[in-house]
Amino acid sequence: MIRLIAITDDASMPPAPLHAVGCGRLTAICAPVDEHSGGADSLWRHEELVESLMETRDLLPVRFGTQLADDEAVAQAVGARGGQLAQRLELVRGAVELALRVDERGAAEPPLTGAATGTEYMQLQADRVRNGRMIHDELAALARETTMLPGPELLRAAYLVERSNVDAFVARVRKLQEANPELVLICTGPWPPYSFADEERA
């Protein structure tokens, strides 16, 4: 078995122990099976590998844990979706993913405890939704593409941002944080474009 790490249209050889498998116009980057897999450490190891590849090529990261029998199986599986994946690669070219979570400060407490009546509850709930929406709209203006992710926060979202726009995006997050001290904005990245790599998610 081999691990499928990423799909690219850059034909340059990845560093050992990685190897490239030609799949028509696309190239699949594969790795030996991780014998020490388990827990958060193996997730971080995988992430570092993808990030190092991404320094020199545009790529679509593959879902963690994807393993196929051999090079032939990889070429067949990737080749079967070649057209679709090539389109996705164009979407993410030159861009990185930034993650954002927004919540109210002290959100670990039971939510909306300040509401005395049903009407107040409804009002607070509406404010919550509006706050999340406002933050999202401001940041979406700096992104090529966005997607909402499921989560318990006011807002959990991913933004596909051109590399040249990352600094402006971070500056906007800081500004929004300063303007909204009652909220906590947690922004991480740059990530490989996981949330925009497949139609199922994006």
Next chain:
Amino acid sequence: MSTAVADREVALVDLVDRLLGGGVVIAGDITLSVADVDLVYVSLRALISSVATAQEKQLLPRMGEAW
């Protein structure tokens, strides 16, 4: 994410979102074992206190330095 350990803890939720929920889905064996998932979720539970602390201190993970 070439970040400090504390930042990694804050970012673990985002890491799990992406590696386990994102990426190209190829027809193949997904070999994430039950043990792996358990370990990840144990780590997430441990993370709750870390995030609360980070929020109190108004820490934002640093960005743009991973390259």
